[in-house]
Structures are given as structure tokens and as C-alpha cells.
Amino acid sequence: MWSEFPAQKQVAELLYRSLKHNRLSHAYLFSGPKGAGKKKVAKHFAKAIFCLKQNGDSCGICKNCRLIEERNHFEVHWIEPERNIIRIKQVEDLQKKFSYRAAESSHKVYIMDEADKMNQEATNRMLKFLEEPPQGVVAILLTSRIQDILPTILSRCQIITFAAPSPEIIAKELEQAGVKPGLARAAAQIANDVEEARRLCETESFAQLRSLVIQLSEDILERGTYALVTIHDKFLKQEKATDKIDLFLDLFLLWFRDLLFFSLGKESQITNKDQMEPIQKQALRMSQRRLVDGMGTILVTKNRLTHYANLQLSLEDMVLRLQEG
Ligand SMILES: [Zn+2]
Structure with missing residues (x-):
């Protein structure tokens, strides 16, 4: 449920409302520091789009929610950097996959993590894809380096800004992952984000x-x-x-x-x-x-x-x- 994201309450509310009132954008750009929960929220958003039980939210247990959790849902495509670069081939594969229109589903979602890692060719291809989005396709691009994303891409996305997590939130997340509370709090004070804090504890x-x-x-x-x-x-x-x-x-x-x-x-x-x-x-x-x-x-x-x-x-x-x- 969206209530699982107390640190990103505003973001969760905005996405929930746009879904509930059927006002989805063609493309979103989630911008914010590492560890702010962009990927988790993106996954939850995808689930909420396809969930068979909830309107605007994800139940987490229906077939669609589970398939998305396992990254096995046919209409949800993930793109991540390979050896630190997102290449044109990955964008082409996405276009190919999404050019078939599934009869039973009205949406297709793709999530691109670290969108700032696209090389120039991939960026150009992405730009075209964003300019003429096939019907029902929702793009979710994630970045912790918005300054590295071309303005032409930005102008085609609804930008959603994620706040940096507070030390309390970071500590809580570490504790949930099994770190002793004293150490979790110390790491959260020293590190800038959850990932860094987790690395410290490890x-x-x-x-x-x-x-x-x-x-x-x-x-x-x-x-x-x-x-x-x-x-x-x-x-x-x-x-x-x-x-x-x-x-x-x-x-x-x-x-x-x-x-x-x-x-x-x-x-x-x-x-x-x-x-x-x-x-x-x-x-x-x-x-x-x-x-x-x-x-x-x-x-x-x-x-x-x-x-x-x-x-x-x-x-x-x-x-x-x-x-x-
Ligand atoms: Zn569900």
C-alpha cells in the first residue's frame, strides 16, 4: 500500500491521485538522491497500475502484483545500465517489445533506472520514443543526477522530486534489515543515503x-x-x-x-x-x-x-x- 512510503508521502499521494482519477502522464522522471526509495516507489506504482484488486493502489498479493514483484510481468519492462551504460540496443528492445499491443491490457510500463547513464545514441532514440509515445505506455525514468539528463528529455517528463531521507528514516530502514539499532543510528548520521549507510554497516x-x-x-x-x-x-x-x-x-x-x-x-x-x-x-x-x-x-x-x-x-x-x- 502507498502507506508503506512514509518518507515519500507527497510523492505517494500525487501518484495515487493521478491513478485514481485516471490522469496518468506518458512519462515520469523520478529525481532524488540514492536511497530515497525511487526504485521501490516505481515498482509500487507499476503494481498499482496493474493491480486487479485495488483502485489506485497495489494489494501486493494478486497475480499482477506478484508478477511485477518478481519482474515477470509481460507489460512491465525494466532497463538498467549494463557495465554502467544504457545502450541503444536496450531502448530498441523496449520499442520492439512495446510495439505489439496486448489485447487484454490497456497499459504498458517501463522503468529505466539510472537514466543519466544513457549514452548519446540511446538518448536520441529515447527522445523519439518519448516524443511519440505509443498509446497506453507509461515511462518511469529514475535518476540521482538530474543535471546529467538532457533538457529535451526533461521537458517531456513530469518531474517528481524525492526528498533526501532523514537520518531517522535511514536508521529505521537499516534496523529493519537487521542492523543493531546503535550501529544503525551511527551509520545513518555519517552516511548521506541508505545505500552508503548500508555499505558502512556491512x-x-x-x-x-x-x-x-x-x-x-x-x-x-x-x-x-x-x-x-x-x-x-x-x-x-x-x-x-x-x-x-x-x-x-x-x-x-x-x-x-x-x-x-x-x-x-x-x-x-x-x-x-x-x-x-x-x-x-x-x-x-x-x-x-x-x-x-x-x-x-x-x-x-x-x-x-x-x-x-x-x-x-x-x-x-x-x-x-x-x-x-
Ligand atoms: Zn494487486
Whole structure:
């Protein structure tokens, strides 16, 4: 049902109404960041067009809904980049397939994912197809790079804009996919979209880096210069430490932010909610001033490292500054 898309409520409502009142466009362009749910909504839209039970929505269980879910419905055609390009052959195949008019059905739908990946030949062919759409054909083009789509194509589509998902929505989606809530929230804060957040959670080191951040913060408070040993043994000695430094510092910053939220009594805003015990323990030992300065120190380190500063020296310097507090 359309209610499955709370993050894209406006889009869902618009598509539902156009179907319900029989005002379908020939062509739609779904534009929005990766992870905003364009593909899922496109599939649901196709189901809603063909659903045998619902008017304007999809039941999810009738024959048509199921065939579309399995990508086996004859009147719904998918086009996706092959080795990162959509070629003219794919558009020609579509035209060929849709030139036969099925008697029992009044619609044909095609969904083109990453439409910005069409090469020039394919674009030209697509343009012709969009200019003279066969009756009943509904085009749904998807893109996260609308700036790469030719204006001549855009002008023939109804453009539907998908909002970027909020960290809360991203976290919820990750949790539904089985990621632990604490990690899901941390990944959602750091990543820009669901896909990136999912990739983060899938990297083995993500959970491990978060644990290390918590330990390092603890060592800085409790064990003085031993924190330098921690950073050497547990981080710098890791394989590919350089590749992980950005993520490590992002997590460290998130941790300090949580300590500050706790200190300010804004517990509802804490990201690492599954770590309330160390958060409380550490936050009570640091002044708000020290936490704010600490966040500044981590940001400066991050900035330095993007300018190719020495990794070891920068991290040692950061640890010492955080200790001085
Ligand atoms: Zn159905």
C-alpha cells in the first residue's frame, strides 16, 4: 500500500491521485538522491497500475502484483545500465517489445533506472520514443543526477522530486534489515543515503571502530598517556588505517556530540543510545566547555588529514590535546 512510503508521502499521494482519477502522464522522471526509495516507489506504482484488486493502489498479493514483484510481468519492462551504460540496443528492445499491443491490457510500463547513464545514441532514440509515445505506455525514468539528463528529455517528463531521507528514516530502514539499532543510528548520521549507510554497516570494521572510539575516549579520561598506546596498537597498526581514518574520526565526533547531548540533558538526541552507560560515565567527568573544545580538536584533525598531514603525528597530537582538555 502507498502507506508503506512514509518518507515519500507527497510523492505517494500525487501518484495515487493521478491513478485514481485516471490522469496518468506518458512519462515520469523520478529525481532524488540514492536511497530515497525511487526504485521501490516505481515498482509500487507499476503494481498499482496493474493491480486487479485495488483502485489506485497495489494489494501486493494478486497475480499482477506478484508478477511485477518478481519482474515477470509481460507489460512491465525494466532497463538498467549494463557495465554502467544504457545502450541503444536496450531502448530498441523496449520499442520492439512495446510495439505489439496486448489485447487484454490497456497499459504498458517501463522503468529505466539510472537514466543519466544513457549514452548519446540511446538518448536520441529515447527522445523519439518519448516524443511519440505509443498509446497506453507509461515511462518511469529514475535518476540521482538530474543535471546529467538532457533538457529535451526533461521537458517531456513530469518531474517528481524525492526528498533526501532523514537520518531517522535511514536508521529505521537499516534496523529493519537487521542492523543493531546503535550501529544503525551511527551509520545513518555519517552516511548521506541508505545505500552508503548500508555499505558502512556491512564493512567489518564499522562496529569495531565504534568500540575503539568508546575505548579511546575512556582511556583519554582515565588512563592518561596510555591513550597513545591505544591509538598505536588498536588503530595505527590496523591494515589500511589510512582508508579508515575518515570513518574513525566521524565516529569519534559523533561520540563527543553524544557526550555533549547528555551533558545538556538532551538525551533524546543521542545517537549511540545502546551505550548509555559509558556515555553517562564519561560525560559526567567532562565540562561542556571541554566537550565543545574536544569536538573542535577532532574537526581540526580531520581537516588536517584531508590536506595530507602525517597520520600518526596528527592522531598523537589530537589525543594529547584532548587530554589537556
Ligand atoms: Zn494487486
